[in-house]
Structures are given as structure tokens and as C-alpha cells.
Amino acid sequence: MTRRLLQGSEAVAEAAIASGCRFFSGYPMLPFTELLESMAKKLPAAGGVCISAESEIEAVNMALGAAATGARAATGSCGQGLALMQEAIAESALNELPLVVFNMARGQQDYFQATRGGGWGDYRTITLAPKDVPEAVAHTQLLFDLADRHRTPALLYGDYVIAHTSVGIEVAPLAFPPLPEKDWALDGTMSGTGRARQIWTWARGKPNTPGPGPNLAWQAIADKYAEIERTEARCEAEGTDDAEVVVVSFGTTAVFVDRVVEELRAEGVRIGSFRPVTLWPFPGAALAEATEGCRLVLVYELNAGQMVDDVRIHAADRSAVRSIGGVSQDASGMRQGDLLAADELRQRVRRALADGPAARSAR
């Protein structure tokens, strides 16, 4: 295979299909639209189905239904559409259905929406936040594996830059360990046959084969998420061994952090970078280790301060944590604004270094 010039959305679509995704539904919304278009172009040829739904609510519930039959199914939108999908994402968690959701977010980095969600119940969503298109291709394949392995909704946190950037890339299928049989999948067997299966949030089962009921089922799901939290956290740390200052960021912003940290290290500043690759589970233990002995932990995110909460929870010294990001929208409201720039970030880091640890941020 050779490199081809692929837009991020197109590359993610090919990665999803290479992962065995055979059902995709969505409602067009910039910058998610190109992923839906790519799936519509490519999925039928792979024997799959792509449906342009009438709303995000319809799209996510179609994908949920497809997942219940054991198909690898996915949907997506931007943050505004994900807001509408929250109920079905929570149902996917409580029904233990693997569902992959692509969030091609606009300019706002909504960490809370990705990691807390707005559904009910003790549920979580595994969330991978790639920093660029090649990583988005790898993460897409990993998400389908994690969703099946843990029978849970799993999110890709992409954005305008990842969805739209074209690079020369080869979409190579990744190998994963074998997965358990989907012996829970609905296969169309009707009631009255004695073999019909049921997927139900309350898990009460059928009259002749009672289920565990909500208390035991929901505790088991909570235990499963506790186990995922222990085993699936992923992160990337650079130069943190000797660092006095660590900059924490996720997704596209991390590419800018890496550049600025590299420049400042070359100037002799003892600075490092830390990037949660999984937003949930948050790599808290690794962050505690990476920030050990740091006088400053700077959080750069394009919002008014969301991930900074998790950084405060896990940093070795929470009083060292400072937010240096902010709301940053371009005029269209569709993509990141002026803060997504190495110059602006460098100035903010320098200002924080000059202020020193005694100065506290407003938050």
C-alpha cells in the first residue's frame, strides 16, 4: 500500500471500515459532515449500511439498534449533536452494547461532555482524543476493539482540524487480541421459541429466565467501569522526568504544546508535556508521577476550564495547577480561534513562568 492524500474524515472512515464497522448513521453537521459523506461513499461497497438520518437522536438510536444485533456500529456528530445523543449513549452503557461515537467537535473543547456525559446511571464512556490524523486512524480501530471488549460506548474526540486536515497517509489495519463471542446479540428469534434474547436496561429478564435485576446489573456495570479505569488509561509524557513545569493538554492542542515545550527546553527551561490520550479513563496515576516536584502544572485547553478539574484532582500538588487556556472561537463559530497558535501559547507559558507559583489563577 502507498500513501494517499486523505482528509482526516476520509481516513477515519476507512479505518472504521477496516475495523469491521458495517453500520453507520448520522445527521450532517460541520465538521462531522465529511465523515458521514465518506461513510456513505465507502460503506456500501464493503457490504455495510450508511444512513443519513433525520436527526441526531434518530441516528444514535439506529446505531444502538444495529449494535444490539452484534454488528460493529457507529454514529457521530459535533458537540451540539452529541448533546442530543446523550440518552442513547447512556442506554448503550447500561445495556452493555458496544457503540462507537465520533465527536468531530467544533472550536470548543468540551471535555466535560466527553468524560461526564449527560445521561443517567453509573456509566462512563471510554474516550480517545487523537492529536492528529494518523493517530485518529489508529484510535478509530482501537475504539472498535475497546467497545467490543468492554461492551461499552466509546468516543473519539476529534475536531475541525482532524476532520478536515488532509495528509499523505496509509490506512493500515491494526491487529488486536481475540474478542469474546457476542452471545448476547439479538438474532431475530421471536418470543415463544424459548430462545429469544432480551436486552433491557432494568435487566429483569423474561418470566421463564429471570435476569439479575437492576441492582445487581448496575453494580456489575459500575464494577466493570472501575476495572476499565484501572486498565485502559493511556497517556503520553515528554520531558517530565526533570521538569519543574508541565503543560497538560489533549487532542489537537497537544501538537502546539509539544512544539512550544520543545523550543523552551532548547532554551534551557525545565519544562515537559503531558497528554491524556484517553480522556476517560483519565491517566491520573501517571499525571501524579509526571508532576512530582513540579512548581507549575499548566493546563492548556480551548474552553473556560474543564479538564483542569481532573488535573487538580490528580496532580502531585494541586496548588501548582494553573489554567492557561480559554474560550477560543473563530468568526464562524465552527473552528478554533486565535488561541490555537504556537505564538499565543508560548506567551501564555512565559507569562505563567514569570508569575511564578505564588500567583494564582482566577479559578
Add this chain to the structure above:
Amino acid sequence: MLFTGVGGQGVQIAARTLATAAMDEGRHVMLVPRYGGGMRGGMTNAEVTVGDRPLRALPVATDCWSAYAMDPSYWSTVRPHLRPGAVVVVNASLVDVEVGVEGATVFSVEAGAIADGLGAPMAAGFVLLGAYASLTGLVGVETLVGAMRQLVPPYRTQHLEANERALRAGAAAVTPLAAPAWAAGDLERAGR
């Protein structure tokens, strides 16, 4: 390089054609389009980064070497990201604003008028792209034609011939390599 224009002028396909051609010549490329929710008449910009090694460029270009301007409406969003002495190729048929970049070398090409003369007013963006490629030698005109042919979708093949004439007419309207993008040796290695 930075591309700017308004939706409907073919700025996105022009940028993609250039990026595809550069890749076809063995370069490493990154293309970042920028547009909002509107399609016709709204801002449509793009950034193309080309290198002969794997790119380290950030996906927000600053300090850019050159610009391609089909329309002046959103020039103000491009101008601050050009370095002093930038090479600016403008569609003289529409662009009448001051470029406003210190020491810029400006090439004015009557892209709209040339496309009209070819009976293909919709191909003005390709006229300007042909001129850009010829002026800079960033990619060869033949590779550009090949890239355009790859990118035009099957339901638009009736435009292939006009697009090709537009690319060639743009290239013919300017002095080749008046603002070379590569050192002479690079061009020989690319087989041109």
C-alpha cells in the same frame, strides 16, 4: 501557501489539486481547509504545506511563503500569516485591494478574464492555479493536470477538458519560475 476566495470559486479544489500534485511528485504535504457553515459566497480558505521530508508543520500555518487570492473579501484573514517578501498571486479580474505585505512580490493574473476567453468562466480558479504553478515551479503543470483529473468527480467529467485548458492557459500567461519555490537541483530531482 495560503489560498483565499469565496465559496463557489473552486478554491478548495484548487488547493487540493496543488496538494495532490505535490504528493504525486513525491513530496510530503498537508492541506488544511478553512470554511464556515455557508457554501456559496462565504469565506473559503486553505493552507497547503509542502516539503521534501516528513512535515513537522503545525496545522495552523503562520509565516507563510506565498498566497493565492481569487477574491479580496477575506484577504484580511490571510495577510497576517504571510512573511515579509511573500509571493502573492492574485486574480486581477477581482482583486483590487492593497496586498499590504512588506516586500511582497505580487503577480497579477487576469484569471477571470482568461477563463471567460476560454468560454469556461467557472474554471478561473484553475487559471490562477496554473499561473501559480508556473511562476513558482512548486509542481509541474503536467502533474497538476493529472491531479485535477483524479479529483474531479465522475459526475463532473464534462468539465475536465475546460479545466485542463484553464490550467495550461494560466501557466502560459506568466513567466515560468519568476518566483521559484525550490532550488534548481530540487526541480531536476523531481524530473522536470
